[in-house]
Amino acid sequence: xxxxxxxxxxxxxxxxxxxxxxxxxxxxxxxxxxxxxxxxxxxxxxxxxxxxxxxxxxxxxxxxxxxxxxxxxxxxxxxxxxxxxxxxxxxxxxxxxxxxxxxxxxxxxxxxxxxxxxxxxxxxxxxxxxxxxxxxxxxxxxxxxxxxxxxxxxxxxxxxxxxxxxxxxxxxxxxxxxxxxxxxxxxxxxxxxxxxxxxxxxxxxxxxxxxxxxxxxxxxxxxxxxxxxxxxxxxxxxxxxxxxxxxxxxxxx
Amino acid sequence: xxxxxxxxxxxxxxxxxxxxxxxxxxxxxxxxxxxxxxxxxxxxxxxxxxxxxxxxxxxxxxxxxxxxxxxxxxxxxxxxxxxxxxxxxxxxxxxxxxxxxxxxxxxxxxxxxxxxxxxxxxxxxxxxxxxxxxxxxxxxxxxxxxxxxxxxxxxxxxxxxxxxxxxxxxxxxxxxxxxxxxxxxxxxxxxxxxxxxxxxxxxxxxxxxxxxxxxxxxxxxxxxxxxxxxxxxxxxxxxxxxxxxxxxxxxxxxxxxxxxxxxxx
Numbered sequence: 001x002x003x004x005x006x007x008x009x010x011x012x013x014x015x016x017x018x019x020x021x022x023x024x025x026x027x028x029x030x031x032x033x034x035x036x037x038x039x040x041x042x043x044x045x046x047x048x049x050x051x052x053x054x055x056x057x058x059x060x061x062x063x064x065x066x067x068x069x070x071x072x073x074x075x076x077x078x079x080x081x082x083x084x085x086x087x088x089x090x091x092x093x094x095x096x097x098x099x100x101x102x103x104x105x106x107x108x109x110x111x112x113x114x115x116x117x118x119x120x121x122x123x124x125x126x127x128x129x130x131x132x133x134x135x136x137x138x139x140x141x142x143x144x145x146x147x148x149x150x151x152x153x154x155x156x157x158x159x160x161x162x163x164x165x166x167x168x169x170x171x172x173x174x175x176x177x178x179x180x181x182x183x184x185x186x187x188x189x190x191x192x193x194x195x196x197x198x199x200x201x202x203x204x205x206x207x208x209x210x211x212x213x214x215x216x217x218x219x220x221x222x223x224x225x226x227x228x229x230x231x232x233x234x235x236x237x238x239x240x241x242x243x244x245x246x247x248x249x250x251x252x253x
Numbered sequence: 254x255x256x257x258x259x260x261x262x263x264x265x266x267x268x269x270x271x272x273x274x275x276x277x278x279x280x281x282x283x284x285x286x287x288x289x290x291x292x293x294x295x296x297x298x299x300x301x302x303x304x305x306x307x308x309x310x311x312x313x314x315x316x317x318x319x320x321x322x323x324x325x326x327x328x329x330x331x332x333x334x335x336x337x338x339x340x341x342x343x344x345x346x347x348x349x350x351x352x353x354x355x356x357x358x359x360x361x362x363x364x365x366x367x368x369x370x371x372x373x374x375x376x377x378x379x380x381x382x383x384x385x386x387x388x389x390x391x392x393x394x395x396x397x398x399x400x401x402x403x404x405x406x407x408x409x410x411x412x413x414x415x416x417x418x419x420x421x422x423x424x425x426x427x428x429x430x431x432x433x434x435x436x437x438x439x440x441x442x443x444x445x446x447x448x449x450x451x452x453x454x455x456x457x458x459x460x461x462x463x464x465x466x467x468x469x470x471x472x473x474x475x476x477x478x479x480x481x482x483x484x485x486x487x488x489x490x491x492x493x494x495x496x497x498x499x500x501x502x503x504x505x506x507x508x509x510x511x512x513x514x515x516x517x518x
Binding site for chain 2: 016034114191194195211212223230
């Protein structure tokens with residue numbers, strides 16, 4: 001088993017190295033370096049990018065939009081999810097609407113946000129919220145709905161107080177599903193904010209705008225540096241939330 | 254004791270509205286408020302449903318002059334791009350799934366890499382794609398593939414991997430050859446999960462194609478959405494958004510029908 005794991009890791013590194021070498025080899029031979037930057041030119045571009053002020057400004061704007069949107073989706077999503085999960089009447093009335101909006105391609109609605117808020121922080125932020133809210137509320141509803149009453153009764157019959165029942169028998173049942181929602185919501189908020197920024201054509205409008213700008217100006221290495229940095233941040237946040245998610249459902253075994 | 258039972262008992266029975274009726278009431282009230290309220294807010298922002306309906310009729314009857322060959326030409330382009338990207342996404346997804354099924358080692362190597370790749374918001378790769386492929390249909394198809402292949406690969410893998418090995422060996426014991434095992438055991442047993450993957454993959458392809466058209470392109474439904482919003486033609490904008498949503502919902506509904514009809518759970 002241990003040797004298997006070692007082989008897996010070595011092969012994974014080989015795959016990554018192969019992709020890098022293949023790109024390096026083909027750029028300049030088959031692909032114009034104007035369109036595809038060679039991997040060897042990326043570290044320099046990343047260093048230059050991180051030091052530049054327009055990147056720092058864009059990064060700051062995107063971070064602010066992302067955190068505001070995510071914070072709102074978490075608070076409203078969990079709040080509404082708890083209410084809908086617990087009320088017997090509202091859930092069947094409102095959840096079809098939530099599921100319907102969740103299942104349509106939300107990105108086509110961005111022009112409406114643009115008309116409503118103009119090219120602004122608010123348009124990008126609310127569009128991020130619009131993406132992140134749904135996975136969170138849907139998972140919270142599912143978590144509350146599927147609470148097993150048997151475990152609550154068991155806790156009560158063993159003499160647990162109301163607070164103890166809530167703390168030890170209700171919360172641990174809801175949290176794993178909510179954590180899945182929080183992770184999916186984070187990814188969706190990222191997508192919403194970045195897509196919104198890719199549409200917005202204004203000075204200092206975040207990383208998405210920096211991406212389309214560098215593409216339009218054929219600053220290819222810089223564009224790849226932006227793509228790499230966004231990827232790194234999203235992968236990192238996803239993996240972090242995945243750890244919390246696994247920790248939350250560990251009691252189920 | 255389920256919450257919510259007590260107040261229901263205290264309510265007189267003739268005042269009780271079943272949830273299904275409430276859904277419809279909410280929808281009608283929503284439309285009414287939208288129609289009445291859009292005059293108070295700006296009509297540029299919120300066109301009333303009646304105006305959207307008439308704009309929709311004008312588009313369908315050819316009463317709106319649309320650059321680049323008319324409305325149906327754009328729909329055709331988008332549908333072509335969606336179908337092309339879906340075909341490629343299925344081919345790529347199934348190929349990846351079968352590669353991973355072929356060996357445990359390859360599965361362990363590729364699965365984490367694919368999941369990590371999936372954590373990246375795919376849309377940020379679009380500038381890279383249109384620099385390499387160009388602004389034509391090719392870049393939209395590539396974007397659709399990138400957004401659609403993942404659920405197809407993962408669900409095909411999971412669907413076939415989770416089959417009870419006993420069924421396969423039972424069929425073999427009874428003298429089934431490879432073709433019979435594949436068609437009579439593996440295909441029906443994996444179908445529920447695989448078909449769900451195909452449905453999610455189609456949704457990904459549709460989103461990828463339409464968003465790609467919106468961000469950079471010169472044809473298709475996504476481009477029409479972008480064009481009408483740029484000109485502040487709000488009723489047209491809403492109509493095109495509705496068309497895009499209809500395409501997505503129709504794709505989804507088709508698979509739902511297929512699942513209900515052919516897949517035994």
